[in-house]
Amino acid sequence: MLVRRTLAWVVVAFGAGLAGGCGVPASKSPAPEGASKQLPEKQAGAAKNGADANAAARVPMIVYTHTLDVVVSDLDVATAEVDRLVAEHKGYVVQSEVRGDRGRWRAATYTLRIPVASDRAVRNAVLALGTPERNASEAQDVTEEFMDVEKRVKNLKEQEDKLNALLLEKRKEEKLEDIKSLMREIAQIRGEVERAQGRREYLLNRTTFATTNLSLREVKDYTPPTFGTQIGATFRTSWDAVLSAGQSVVLFAVALVPWAPVWGPVLVFALWQVRRWRAGRVPSPLLRAEPTTPAG
Structure with a gap:
């Protein structure tokens, strides 16, 4: 009897020990490693996407303008190459x-x-078509203006939508004069929207395409100028100006010849008036008073 009780207590104690050693609370079980990293990765991805969106919204809008002066030996070859370059790079010619x-x-x-x-x-x-004489570039930042135009377009469209909704309501109950006044206001807003959109499209075009003002000058066997050639060129330019002025005077005189019947009598009359005026200022000898001698 005593042996049976002892064996029963041993079995109970052994079972309790197994239960205490193997039982682990569910709340203290470690979470999977992938699950612990999932939330921070999502937050980092969201932050990165937000930064990319802000960066895309702040891309600078730059207007590029270039001025190029190039001396070429064959103008026909150079102009053909310019046309080919424009077509190849999908540009266009505004003026030539x-x-x-x-x-x-x-x-x-x-x-x-x-x-x-x-x-x-x-x-x-x-x-590379020839010898560059001028290579100037200018960049104008229109980012702020573009953002202002974007906001203006958005605000005007919202205002237009509200007025259109109000017009639908007023058509059911308001007077005709009120409806006409509201329609005039809507038309004014629509005009402002179109002007703002036109400015936006203009800025987009100016920032999408760079403007190049190109000048090609044909000179056979061109050599870069030295100080001596500059002196010679200055003298020739001055001499050409003198010859041009002389030619202009001669041509002006030739142009006056057919008009001689018109300006001839006028010139003769003017000369006659001048002679009369000069004659009136000089006293005649007969009118001069002879000096008197004292008597005695």
């Missing part, structure tokens, strides 16, 4: 002009619009 005759001094001027992505490549190719 060729002056002079073959065998004489000739020049060409262009106003080009080139996509900003191809701007540098086109500029380098144009400068």
Whole structure:
């Protein structure tokens, strides 16, 4: 009897020990490693996307303008190459002009619009056509103006939508005069929206395409100027100005000849009046008083 009780207590104690050693609270079980990293990764991704969105919204809007003067040996070859470059890089020509005759001094001027992505490549190719005399660039930041226009367009559209909704309500109950007044206000807002959208499109075009003012001058066997050649060029320029002034005087005199019946009598009358005036100022000898001698 005593042995049975002892064995029963041993079995109970052994079972209690197993239960105490193996039982682990569910709340203290470790979480999977992937789950612990999932939330911080999502937060980091959201923060990165937000930063990218802000950076995209703050991309600078720059208007690029270039002025290029290039001396070329063959103007026909140079102009053909300019046209090819514009077509290849999907740009367009705003204005072009060729002056002079073959065998004489000739020049060409262009106003080009080139996509900003191809701007540098086109500029380098144009400068390689000959000897650059001028290479100037200007950049204008219009980011703030563009953002203001964007906000203005958004606000005007919201105001227009509210007025249109109000117009639908007033058509059911208001007078005709009130409806007409509201329609005039809507038309005014619509005009402001279109003007703001036009300005926005203009800024987008100016920042998408760079403007290049190109001047090509044809000079056979061109060599860069030295101090001596500059002196000679200055003298020739001055002498040409003298000859041009003399030619202008001669041409003016020739142009007056057909008008001689008109200005001839006027000139004769003017000369006669001048002679009368001068004659009136000089006293006649007969009118001069003879000096009197005292008597005695």
